[in-house]
Amino acid sequence: MAGHSEEHSAHAHPSDRFYWIVAGVLAVVTALEIGLFIVNEQHLIAKWLEVTLLLILSTIKGAAVVMFFMHLKGDAGIFKFVFLVPLAFATTLLLSFMVLFSDHVGIAG
Amino acid sequence: MAIAERTAGTVSIPVVNVRPGWAGWLSTTDHKRIGIMYLVSAFVFFLIGGIEALLMRIQLGVPDNTFLTPDVYNQLFTMHGTTMIFLGLMPLNVGLGNYLVPLMIGARDMAFPRLNALSIWLFIFGGLMLYVSFFVGGAPNVGWFAYAPLTQKQYSPTAGVDYWIIGIGLTGVASIAGALNFIVTILNMRAPGMTLNRMPLFVWMQLVVAFILIFAFPVLTVATIQLLFDRHFGTRFFLPNLGGDVVLWQHLFWFFGHPEVYILILPTMGIISEVLPTFSRKPIFGYAFVAYSGVAIGFLGFLVWAHHMFAVGLGPLANAFFGAASFLVAVPTGVKIFNWLATMWQGSLNLTTAMHYAIGFISMFIIGGISGVTLASPPINVQQTDSYYVVAHMHYVLFGGAIQGIFAGIFYWFPKMTGRMLDERLGKWQFWLMLISFNLTFFPMHLSGNAGMPRRIYTYEADMGWNLWNLISTTGSLLLAVAFLLFLWNVVTSIRRGPIAPADPWDGATLEWAVSSPPPVYNFAVTPRVRSRRPLWDQKYPHLREINSGHGMSGAHNESEKRDGFEHETSPAMEPIHLPSPTYAPLIVSVGIMILGFGIIYLSDFGLIAASAMIVGLLIMAFGILSWVRISHVDSPHHAH
Amino acid sequence: MRILPGTLLRATILIALLVILTACSAGPGDTYDPYGDNARRIYELLIPIWWMALGVFIVVEGLLIYAIWRFRRRPGSTAMPAQVHGNMQVEILWTIAPAIIVLVIAVLTFRTQAENAVMPEDALRIKAIGHQWWFEFQYPGLGAEGKPLVTASDMYIPVGRPVTVVLESQDVIHNFWVPKLAGKTYMIPGKTNFLTFTAEQPGIYRAVCAEFCGEAHALMRFRVIAVDEAEFERWIDQKKTPPAAPVGTLTVNGLTGDAARGQAIFLDARKQCIACHVVEGTNARGLIGPNLTYYGSRQTIAAGVLPYSPENLARWLREAPKLKPGNLMSRVLTPQWIRANLSDQEIADLVAYLDSMKVSVALPPER
Amino acid sequence: MSESSMTRPPTAAAHHTSLGVDNRKLGVWTFIGSETMFFATLITTYFVFAPVNRARPDFQDPRKFLDIELTTVLASILLASSLTMVLALSASRRGDRRSFTTWLLATVGLGLAFIGGQVYEFNHLYHEGLTLSSSLFGTTFFVLTGFHGAHVAVGVIWLLSVFFKVRAYPDSPENAMDVEIAGLYWHFVDLVWVAIFVLVYLI
């Protein structure tokens, strides 16, 4: 991590080669996702495990896009703030609504 | 004291290319003019909302009244609520912010002056669109939170709801654009030395509010888009018989709606935090606590939305959670209240009209806050929700709180904005009349609410025991109108004949008082360098300067820095003053968007005509954007003129 | 000295209001006058919170008024007060003190919440369905042949026995509120809600729809009639047998209506009534409007628009569009339609018929 | 304006900012934060209704309608466009105008390809009987992916406007920033697709 942030700091921008590598990683992860999806049409592993793996893989993907393509990694802290705080709110929104809509008891007060 | 004069010899004063007369206003990108346009248009909308309220109050003055038909009454309360919130209070706050934030942080303008102009136009057109609905088949009549499925075509066949959606949509885009502008301006355009820790509290609160806005508003936008699709394009988000979920609308609306009420109150809490110290001749007590409690309120505001839904049947667990979270808001709010009291404590209170209103804010807001706490208790809430008790609560916080806070701000900053003083004596008459009639109007609503009077009823039976309360309310509201007329009179006469305002009429402490009244277009001839929270104050009273200002900041002040609250850049002659040129582009873009909006409303009913309107709108928009891009390039600081 | 008279004035007004409050007797919708366990527990929760709130109010306003009086700038004074920036101890104090108060409030709240959420197994279940703009009540299994017993606008319940109201809606959201018996609960299309309460005293309780539900929301009312258990059984027994063939006459507004003729008109498809209304034991099977079986025993007409009386009933049939703007009956029974299709004599006959269907119950007092 | 003021480096006094970051870049990042909430709400709605859809008589099974091959192509297109975008930025920072043009137009092309793919997909689904009103899945799916598609379209227009601006004023010192902020928006739209891809198509 430290090694990279060196590279991204100040105005030293990463090389094109680096972007190609990131894109390669993204391609591989996407392939893994799709592979997992197709293979598990046969229900080889439990659904929850598949979902967890998929979420992890796409988090990696998203993080790579944000950190390297959008250069959030190593960029000014304020950008992290204005992006990550709403991201946290957004996640809260999603999770809390899933809880709220999971079952209705129907007793008021 | 005015820097502009003192240093004018050493800087290049820009030739400002302001168009004369109306054209100047239509093409302006000056944050001060835009601020005034916000204030004036919002105040006009406010008066219209007030007249709607008066009509409702007349209808409710006596039981079984037939002054209004139910449908008209329903349109009136919907438009009253929508107007007051979206077209009155919010833009009044935005207007003050627009005018003052750049001045207070020592900037020449907002970060994006043209975007700022777009915001004001979208706001005005959004408001006008809402009001067009009255003339084309009926205004929205579903209440300001527009619960599904009443809003569906089946139950609300007129275009009123569509106008509501589009009108709110336009003002919503305006608000989001405005919030982006505030965030960037406040974070990035502060004068040298103006650390976050030295920012005036009004600016702090505007910053918090801008963040709340950009987090909360998109949720409303999505909900209204979904409703629009339900009404016109065959979706079923909120159609229960097809599997849609009407409770989802409520969650989405209030996920926005509760943060919204803090959007309304926090800027005025910022005003109070400016007015009280000035007229107490003391610094704000517990600056950091007042600032961070605002952040805490803003944050907690996102965790309490379902306290508007206790009667929905979410289950005891959910209700308990949202109730507890709501109680928690009382703590940071209390912190603010007590710090304000401590600011006044042992001060030298100059009881100007602005100070009257600031004190009025505290005394009335806590009544609303306390009724909020009873409402936040789920069991109590199910007795009080949907009753006039809620109407009482909201008006104590909205009127007793926010509107009185705005008046504090207007009386405080009017001299700065117009160069004239308002009449203080008239102002105090207005204050007392307003305070009394406000309580006459809204206090009885606690009682009628707890005596079983539901809200949003156009008539009631004579034997319910509510007659006296309603009569008092109606009387009070008529007196309120007199108070507003006093204010209008005061403004009109003072602008013409009021005493000329000096740069610093109140012995203020913050940067806006360092420039002339009204300030020059470029605000500061030379960008000030800030050394403390009270830059101007420290300059006027060097012996009282805050040695350790910015608490916890390193004491790296050298001798010359200690001498002055703020200084000017050491090389004044160097910096050319750069101001954005006037342009019609934002106006054109918003006209295009408005026409597009009309097209959307009628798309499913008048396909061809509406579609052509949409295309026309898009073309106008495209034209506006093109000239926008051109002017912003020509105008860019790097571009040789 | 400027500010004092105003403050006094304000205080006087508030005190005057409080005096009026205590002096005036409870109205029919008063939440401070509970007759049901649910509402009573809420009221008992409100009282301590109210005292705490009053305490906070007095402290804050007291400090405020004292500060204004004590620290106001005297004329000619140029003194510069001490520039105090803050104090950690007091900050902590006034963070913790309100926190403790709200903690107490929360604990009390949760207790009441738990008590009011209890739904006993043996509670009487009544289904309440919201319509634009009236309430329908179904007593499952209590009608003829185990079918639900259906009525509207008057909800009979036994005293002293827990009732669980199962809340549903036919169209938009409504809100079921009997202020003296229980807190309100939404009736939501696509969702079922429950509300349990016990009436502690016999009585006729006013109730309303509290959520805005469209044009005639203000006129969507009902009554809860709590009678003792034996009387309730008697009501059920009568209600579940279809009304006998109508006999007799009734004079309304000078016209003598004939019940049997009225029934014939009612059942005449050209007069439309049966398209929307049910009368048990006849071929009136319309499900759009309220069930009119034993209509003669209603307390009110059209969800509380008028008190029940033959004269008012005749008025309703003639002027429904005016009496309750927007009501769905008037979509068909427009003023023109009525003029063309219902003579005053026919209306008198209809009234005689509807009024002839009565059950006998000993009515409790109005609360 | 005096000549001398123009000789100063563009990031100095004229662009002095409190945080030392560019105003417009900060604005776009903040806007992206706001858009995050926008899409989160749409995605939340999708999830709230997924189980309801399953329980209804007019249930339409996402798995039956969504075609993994087409989706893979769409996802790859957008990911590739992110690469070309960042390469365009890199080229514009280097001042390499030719490869900037290439990569930027490649991005535009990929964006158009994505939109084309989505139009194809929607058309295909429509003929299979999935519409806005056919089921809750149709309702939530089209509104979510449709709004994403609209964002891609806005992105394409934005990129084109940057392209023309740079062509008209090749020496403007703001060009790199113009490209960067358009790129930020573009990557964000890609990012949303990463989420939609997994949440809607795969799970």
Ligand code: HEA
């Ligand atoms: C400016 C706007 C504003 C503000 C600031 C507030 C503040 C609060 N509101 Fe209010 N509210 C509205 C505007 C506002 N509200 C509106 C418009 C509605 C109605 C919407 C509609 O239905 O149309 C509404 C409705 C509303 C409801 C739903 C009612 C219903 O319909 O059922 C609830 C329920 O919890 C609630 C709670 C609160 C609480 C707990 C606060 C708290 O933030 C208050 C905190 C403040 C204090 C408590 C006072 C100061 C504190 C102290 C002095 C410390 C000591 C105090 C204690 C220990 C108690 N509000």
Ligand code: HEA
């Ligand atoms: C900032 C917000 C705000 C403000 C300031 C007000 C101000 C007032 N409100 Fe409002 N109100 C709301 C926000 C606000 N309200 C909201 C959100 C609702 C809920 C809506 C809903 O249920 O959907 C509501 C609902 C509401 C109701 C309940 C309606 C119902 O449920 O049936 C009532 C009833 O009395 C009421 C009354 C008033 C009155 C008398 C004023 C007075 O204070 C108004 C004072 C102003 C004036 C009296 C205007 C003076 C005008 C002139 C002097 C004329 C000058 C003319 C020219 C120059 C041409 N309001």
Ligand code: CUA
């Ligand atoms: Cu039903 Cu209001």
Ligand SMILES: [Cu+2]
């Ligand atoms: Cu709230």
